[in-house]
Amino acid sequence: MIPDGRVDPPADVVLDVTDLSIAFPTDEGLLQAVSGLSFQARLGRTLAIVGESGSGKTVASMAVLGLHDPRRTRISGSIRLEGEEVVGAPEWMLQALRSTTAAMVFQDPLSALHPFHKVGRQIAEAYRAHHPVSKAVAQRRAVEMLDRVGIPNPHRRANQFPHEFSGGMRQRAMIALGLVNNPRLLIADEPTTALDVTVQAQILDLLGDLRREFGSAVILITHDLAVVAETADDLLVMYAGRAVEQGPARQVLGRPSHPYTEALLQSLPSPSADLGLLRTIPGNPPSLLAPPPGCAFHPRCVFSDRVGAPCRTEVPAWRAAPGESHRHVRCHLEDPVTAIDAGGLR
Amino acid sequence: MLTYVLRRVGLGLTVLLATLVASFLLFFAGPADPAQAMCPEQRCSPERLTEIRENLGLDRPLAAQFTEYFGGLFVGRDFEFAGDVVHCSAPCLGMSFLTKRPVSEEIFSRFPATVLLALGTVVVLLAVGLTVGVITARARGSALDRLLIGGSQVFGAIPYYVVALVFALYATRIHGILPQAMPLSDGLPGFLAGLIAPCLLLGLVYSAGYARYTRSAMIETLATDYVRTARSKGLDEVTVVRSHALRAAIGPVVTILGLDVAALLSGTLVTEKIFEIDGIGKLSIDALARDDLPVIMGTVLVTAVLVVTLNLVVDIAYSFVDPRVRLS
Ligand SMILES: Nc1ncnc2c1ncn2[C@@H]1O[C@H](COP(=O)(O)OP(=O)(O)OP(=O)(O)O)[C@@H](O)[C@H]1O
Ligand code: SF4
Ligand SMILES: [Mg+2]
Numbered sequence: 001m002i003p004d005g006r007v008d009p010p011a012d013v014v015l016d017v018t019d020l021s022i023a024f025p026t027d028e029g030l031l032q033a034v035s036g037l038s039f040q041a042r043l044g045r046t047l048a049i050v051g052e053s054g055s056g057k058t059v060a061s062m063a064v065l066g067l068h069d070p071r072r073t074r075i076s077g078s079i080r081l082e083g084e085e086v087v088g089a090p091e092w093m094l095q096a097l098r099s100t101t102a103a104m105v106f107q108d109p110l111s112a113l114h115p116f117h118k119v120g121r122q123i124a125e126a127y128r129a130h131h132p133v134s135k136a137v138a139q140r141r142a143v144e145m146l147d148r149v150g151i152p153n154p155h156r157r158a159n160q161f162p163h164e165f166s167g168g169m170r171q172r173a174m175i176a177l178g179l180v181n182n183p184r185l186l187i188a189d190e191p192t193t194a195l196d197v198t199v200q201a202q203i204l205d206l207l208g209d210l211r212r213e214f215g216s217a218v219i220l221i222t223h224d225l226a227v228v229a230e231t232a233d234d235l236l237v238m239y240a241g242r243a244v245e246q247g248p249a250r251q252v253l254g255r256p257s258h259p260y261t262e263a264l265l266q267s268l269p270s271p272s273a274d275l276g277l278l279r280t281i282p283g284n285p286p287s288l289l290a291p292p293p294g295c296a297f298h299p300r301c302v303f304s305d306r307v308g309a310p311c312r313t314e315v316p317a318w319r320a321a322p323g324e325s326h327r328h329v330r331c332h333l334e335d336p337v338t339a340i341d342a343g344g345l346r
Numbered sequence: 347m348l349t350y351v352l353r354r355v356g357l358g359l360t361v362l363l364a365t366l367v368a369s370f371l372l373f374f375a376g377p378a379d380p381a382q383a384m385c386p387e388q389r390c391s392p393e394r395l396t397e398i399r400e401n402l403g404l405d406r407p408l409a410a411q412f413t414e415y416f417g418g419l420f421v422g423r424d425f426e427f428a429g430d431v432v433h434c435s436a437p438c439l440g441m442s443f444l445t446k447r448p449v450s451e452e453i454f455s456r457f458p459a460t461v462l463l464a465l466g467t468v469v470v471l472l473a474v475g476l477t478v479g480v481i482t483a484r485a486r487g488s489a490l491d492r493l494l495i496g497g498s499q500v501f502g503a504i505p506y507y508v509v510a511l512v513f514a515l516y517a518t519r520i521h522g523i524l525p526q527a528m529p530l531s532d533g534l535p536g537f538l539a540g541l542i543a544p545c546l547l548l549g550l551v552y553s554a555g556y557a558r559y560t561r562s563a564m565i566e567t568l569a570t571d572y573v574r575t576a577r578s579k580g581l582d583e584v585t586v587v588r589s590h591a592l593r594a595a596i597g598p599v600v601t602i603l604g605l606d607v608a609a610l611l612s613g614t615l616v617t618e619k620i621f622e623i624d625g626i627g628k629l630s631i632d633a634l635a636r637d638d639l640p641v642i643m644g645t646v647l648v649t650a651v652l653v654v655t656l657n658l659v660v661d662i663a664y665s666f667v668d669p670r671v672r673l674s
Contacts, residue, residue: 065578091583098580106578111571116593116669126579161669177579 009080014184014217015041015064015102020077020087022059022068022241029289030074033059034241037077038318041185041217046207048220048228048249050264051238052285057221060238061187063087064102066094082184099126103183107190107221109170113162119173120146120158127180145176149206168199175203179210186210187219192227204231225264229253237261240286240296243318247327257321257329257336259303295332303339307332347665354661358654365650370412373639374404415440439647440640442633449644452629456613458530459537460625463548463617464610466541468603470549471556476599478553479560480592486565495561498554506551507616513547514620527622544621548614552606559602563595570594597667604660605653612649 009016022034034056041047049057062068064079066086079086081101086094106112114122123145124138131138139158146154149172162170171191178186188207192200208231211218220232228235228249235249237258245258256262263281283300286292294312298304304311310332321327322335333339399405403414414423418438425432425441432448434441439449478498482491501509517524527540567573568591576590613627622628626645633641665671 062574067574067577095580095582098578100580104578106571106575108571112575114572114576114590114594116667117590122575125581129580129582163670177575181580 009040010042012043013040014043014082015219016078016080017060017064018078018080020060020063020079021075022056022063023074024072025074026289031288032241032291033288034063036318037238037241037243039236039243039246041219042234043184043217044211044215045233046211046218046220046231047234047236048222048232049236049238050222050225050228053223054285054288055238056241057238058107058189059241061104061189061219061221064185064187065098065104067098067104095129099178100130100181100183102185102187103178103181105174105178105186105188105191107193109174110162110167112174113170113177115162118159118161119165123158123173123177123180126177130181141180142176145180146173149173149176149179150202151176168195168203171195171199171203172206175206175210182214183216185217185219187221189221190223191220193223200227207231225253237264240291241288242296242315242330243328244297244331245321245327245329247321247324251324251327255337256340257324257327258331259301259333259336259340260297262340263300263302295330303331303333303343306339306343351658351662354658358658361654362647362650366416366647367412369643369646370415371408373643374408374411439644442638442641444633444636444638444641449640452641453626453644453648456624456626456629459541459623460611460613460618460627462538462541463544463614463623463625464607466545467548467552467610468607470545471552471606472603473553474550475553475556476560476592478557480564480587482557483561483564483568484587486561495558498557501551502554507620509551510547510616510620514543518543518621529624540621541623544614544617544623548610548617556599556602559599560592560595563598564591567591567594597664600663600667601660604656604663608649608653608656611652611656613645 017040018038020034020037021032024031024033037056037060039047049060051057059068063075064081064086066089068075075087077087081097084093084097084101086097113119117125120139120142123142124135127133127141128135128138133141143154143158146157151157151169151172157165157169157173162173165173175188175191178188186207191207192203195203204227207218207220210216220227222228232249234247235252236246237244237252237260239260244260245252245256247257252261253265256265260281267281281300286296286299292299292312294310294314295301295304295316298311301311310316314332316330316332318328318330321329321337324337329336396405403411417423418434418436418440420436422436422438423434425434432441432446434448434450437450439453441447442449442452445452478494482494485491518526524543524546525536525539527544528536530537568587570591572594573586573591576586581590611626613625613630615627615631617623618625618627619631626648629641630645632638633645
């Protein structure tokens with residue numbers, strides 16, 4: 001939050017994002033996908049990121065690996081991976097850190113795996129990009145990874161193409177690819193979407209095991225608050241490209257400090273029963289080309305009348321939540337946690 | 347896979363048979379009189395014409411002529427010219443009225459020139475077309491992109507024979523930058539050197555289209571999730587572009603290339619004429635100009651065989667390019 005003169009973060013902070021903004025010039029104008037985003041990821045912990053479709057989760061994660069085309073993207077702010085600045089880093093540096101320092105498991109594995117290359121080769125290729133080994137050794141490593149993520153018959157499977165895999169198998173293969181170089185940080189982008197509940201649970205267990213085994217940091221992007229409640233240590237909630245609140249997952253879900261988080265929880269099927277998939281909340285997601293002035297959530301916020309004009313004119317600052325250590329919030333309400341507790345319908 | 351290939355071969359044979367019947371009807375039942383072609387002198391007596399027709403079997407019913415022609419394809423046949431019996435071995439495509447040599451010999455003696463010309467052209471068109479396509483796709487919207495793609499469009503808009511004539515004139519005749527054509531009988535080195543100019547020209551002209559296909563296919567594949575995955579693995583840019591993006595973009599290019607190669611192998615009329623290359627194209631032009639029907643028909647059939655075969659080859663090659671089609 002203090003770009004200049006900031007102190008070194010604690011040693012367990014593997015990813016330190018400060019005031020990150022990402023915009024794409026498009027035919028219809030500048031699309032502001034991420035604005036003023038700050039968060040940290042720590043070793044041995046799982047940080048969940050939730051937010052509606054289009055809130056900038058994938059765009060922000062891609063920036064961590066320096067995957068945006070600099071000619072078509074405007075990026076400002078700072079992303080430090082193990083202390084190294086990623087924003088504006090030269091290509092050779094990015095290549096060296098991808099898959100080793102930070103790896104990403106992309107959403108939708110069918111399109112994220114190359115349709116014309118065998119699965120084993122795709123994993124072996126990532127290993128060989130960072131280790132001076134023969135193809136045979138890398139292939140053995142790929143088979144080992146497939147085995148580790150619970151794919152039966154890994155030898156045979158390594159020689160198959162992605163279209164010969166089931167959805168759950170492809171997701172496992174994607175995770176094997178993400179883990180092949182033992183990354184310090186693994187970003188899993190909706191790894192359980194479109195999978196049935198049993199497979200979902202297996203995949204999440206797998207991520208948990210691997211985090212414990214290697215002590216890496218995991219960022220879990222999801223739409224599913226039940227998954228967050230079960231697996232995340234910390235939670236970051238995004239809305240229209242901005243972080244709206246962050247804190248320990250249990251605290252945030254138990255007593256939200258932002259009206260949007262509250263609305264997400266309200267939209268769940270039943271507050272007492274299991275937390276289910278996110279339902280849509282009333283109103284439309286904002287346009288990123290011409291976002292609402294002030295707080296982007298104000299057209300849908302039930303508290304905006306209470307605050308008045310500032311919600312419609314001023315972007316709220318990212319500040320420590322009053323009375324809550326380790327929590328940050330972006331809302332004009334003076335004491336959001338208390339206000340939501342009192343005004344909520346739960 | 348095997349049943350698929352067999353089915354495609356069967357379909358190809360049907361197409362060939364239909365082409366054979368259609369061209370037979372068109373040419374042998376058509377207006378040009380082969381006897382006139384063989385006896386072009388003004389004083390060709392009616393008796394002489396009748397004799398020629400009898401020798402060629404042209405006085406026989408159409409069905410009988412077809413059966414003979416068809417049989418000749420498989421077992422060969424004998425022809426009689428002014429008392430001499432000439433054997434035409436299988437696959438017999440008839441005898442040239444003009445040279446009195448079997449058509450198949452005429453065609454196959456021209457084949458090396460045409461095949462080499464086609465090969466050289468393919469090398470140039472792929473090297474230039476793919477390179478320009480990849481570069482412009484990566485730099486899309488830049489000045490370089492607009493210059494190369496705009497230039498190729500202007501280049502493609504000029505009629506081919508104009509480009510060919512000007513190129514032949516300046517490059518080989520006036521300035522002598524590139525060697526002129528030499529017949530194969532004068533030795534291989536000279537002959538090959540003579541092919542450089544036409545290969546360059548044809549390759550460059552074709553490459554304009556290939557640059558554009560490659561560019562649009564690459565723009566698509568460069569934006570795919572799997573290319574993003576390739577980058578996320580820490581691969582270098584050359585590997586990302588070559589073995590991930592281009593690998594996926596090459597499919598449509600292979601398909602079009604198959605058809606263009608068929609066209610090149612069936613003879614490039616204008617190019618062979620302008621650069622004086624004695625290939626299939628020149629043979630067809632000469633045969634057309636002199637009503638040498640068996641030769642014309644022979645080249646039509648050979649072309650049909652080439653197109654059908656290359657279509658099949660392309661489809662099979664495609665199944666290796668895209669493993670997803672292998673199963674169906
Ligand atoms: N390269 C790009 N050029 C222009 N706009 C882009 C680009 N990449 C992403 N966007 C836009 O940025 C916004 C944020 O996209 P992003 O993929 O980060 O959303 P998300 O939070 O991951 O959503 P989802 O839950 O659907 O995956 C979207 O409106 C998207 O259309
Ligand atoms: S700033 Fe205002 S509009 Fe935005 S969430 Fe807070 S109360 Fe609602
Ligand atoms: Mg996403």
